[in-house]
Amino acid sequence: MNRSISKRLYEEARTLMPGGVNSPVRSGRAVGVEPLFIQKAGGCRITDEDGNVYIDYVGSWGPLILGHSNPEVVAAVAAVLERGTSYGIPTRIEIEMARKVVEMVPSIEMVRMVNSGTEAAMSAVRLARGYTGRKKIIKFDGCYHGHADSLLVKSGSGLVTFGIPGTPGVPDEIVKHTLSLPYNDLESVRRAMKEVGDEVAAIIVEPVAANMGVVAPAPGYLEGLRQTCTEYGALLIFDEVITGFRLGPGGAQEYFGITPDLTCLGKIIGGGLPVGAYGGKKEIMEHVAPVGNVYQAGTLSGNPLAMAAGLAMLNALGRGGIYEQIEKNNAYLCEGLRMAAVSAGVSVTLNRIGSLGCGFFTPGPVTDLESAAKSDTKAYALFFREMLDRGVYFAPSQFEAFFVGAAHQREDLDLTIQAAHEALRVVGQKCSPQS
Numbered sequence: 001m002n003r004s005i006s007k008r009l010y011e012e013a014r015t016l017m018p019g020g021v022n023s024p025v026r027s028g029r030a031v032g033v034e035p036l037f038i039q040k041a042g043g044c045r046i047t048d049e050d051g052n053v054y055i056d057y058v059g060s061w062g063p064l065i066l067g068h069s070n071p072e073v074v075a076a077v078a079a080v081l082e083r084g085t086s087y088g089i090p091t092r093i094e095i096e097m098a099r100k101v102v103e104m105v106p107s108i109e110m111v112r113m114v115n116s117g118t119e120a121a122m123s124a125v126r127l128a129r130g131y132t133g134r135k136k137i138i139k140f141d142g143c144y145h146g147h148a149d150s151l152l153v154k155s156g157s158g159l160v161t162f163g164i165p166g167t168p169g170v171p172d173e174i175v176k177h178t179l180s181l182p183y184n185d186l187e188s189v190r191r192a193m194k195e196v197g198d199e200v201a202a203i204i205v206e207p208v209a210a211n212m213g214v215v216a217p218a219p220g221y222l223e224g225l226r227q228t229c230t231e232y233g234a235l236l237i238f239d240e241v242i243t244g245f246r247l248g249p250g251g252a253q254e255y256f257g258i259t260p261d262l263t264c265l266g267k268i269i270g271g272g273l274p275v276g277a278y279g280g281k282k283e284i285m286e287h288v289a290p291v292g293n294v295y296q297a298g299t300l301s302g303n304p305l306a307m308a309a310g311l312a313m314l315n316a317l318g319r320g321g322i323y324e325q326i327e328k329n330n331a332y333l334c335e336g337l338r339m340a341a342v343s344a345g346v347s348v349t350l351n352r353i354g355s356l357g358c359g360f361f362t363p364g365p366v367t368d369l370e371s372a373a374k375s376d377t378k379a380y381a382l383f384f385r386e387m388l389d390r391g392v393y394f395a396p397s398q399f400e401a402f403f404v405g406a407a408h409q410r411e412d413l414d415l416t417i418q419a420a421h422e423a424l425r426v427v428g429q430k431c432s433p434q435s
């Protein structure tokens with residue numbers, strides 16, 4: 001496959017942007033490739049600048065559950081574009097969007113729109129601290145909540161991919177109030193809460209961890225977090241930036257039947273434009289300015305273009321029907337990948353929930369960051385490259401999910417599985433088998 005134009009663009013990009021990219025994992029460093037430069041996309045396919053076409057399982061890292069260039073989303077954006085791009089003054093569509101979010105997400109009575117998942121998580125933590133008057137927060141190893149200072153502790157893919165535990169630029173004084181505990185280990189939470197529970201403002205969790213690959217919560221885990229938060233008067237924050245509108249119309253909280261106090265949203269909610277949101281009980285949300293005194297603001301927040309894209313997306317998802325199909329398709333894909341690994345003699349653990357999946361190159365099981373980190377990242381890198389050469393684009397890191405969407409048809413999945421048989425055979429030959 002000729003990628004000479006991408007190569008040239010990458011050389012140019014590197015002189016102008018750190019690593020040639022605007023976000024680290026997409027650089028391809030972890031899998032030993034140079035990034036593709038994309039010129040267009042439609043349905044489940046992306047086309048690079050050299051004209052190569054790939055079946056895409058990244059979907060802009062989650063938002064594009066209906067596929068690229070979804071006609072409804074594109075038409076909605078085009079319709080508002082003619083009337084201006086942003087006013088910084090209230091608009092009708094913000095009410096429609098808020099109503100839609102409140103209707104769809106069980107625990108949200110009131111919502112504030114922001115511009116990214118990072119802002120959503122950062123603001124939810126600030127609100128929890130302001131509301132409770134407490135400083136400490138508990139998060140979990142391998143869970144990512146965006147790149148706000150106080151949340152950049154053992155935080156999943158971006159850092160794990162590059163082997164960075166924390167990051168320079170975040171002073172100890174700031175993260176000393178952040179406690180990071182192993183995911184899926186309720187006992188460690190109970191122990192910590194026994195010690196410092198009355199200083200804890202919030203426990204923030206990805207209800208399905210999807211930034212260390214994909215790790216589902218153990219039975220009783222989320223219930224246990226809910227219970228211990230209630231017991232100690234701490235808020236439970238579900239970071240549903242990935243799971244929101246992905247595991248179902250009401251996200252993970254509906255899927256598992258757990259009610260968090262605050263919810264962070266991002267990715268799908270913007271329909272491919274930069275949007276995030278946080279919401280929860282009215283009583284808590286009314287502590288946000290201008291009603292309350294917890295300050296949080298945004299020049300472009302709720303801007304009509306982003307709202308139009310997001311609302312079109314949520315309207316389409318709210319009509320239902322797609323979740324069963326994409327879950328079934330993901331099961332089909334995962335079983336096909338599993339069989340391909342078995343027949344190539346490569347140890348791969350397929351974790352799957354809803355339309356999220358991840359193939360860890362380890363015998364497994366993978367239940368937390370420690371077990372995820374046992375994966376053979378060199379084997380994954382080779383798998384990634386072999387798949388790329390066969391026209392399939394998985395995430396350029398072992399520690400990211402793949403996303404099955406409504407645009408993936410059975411024949412796309414079959415092409416992917418066929419490519420995986422060949423790719424894994426190469427991996428089996430070149431990478432020494434694990435114990």
Ligand SMILES: *Cc1c(COP(=O)(O)O)cnc(C)c1O
Nearest residue numbers: 116117118144145146239241242
């Ligand atoms: C992607 C992600 C974020 C950060 O969202 P950005 O829009 O990249 O700032 C936060 N939390 C989770 C769970 C995410 O997956």
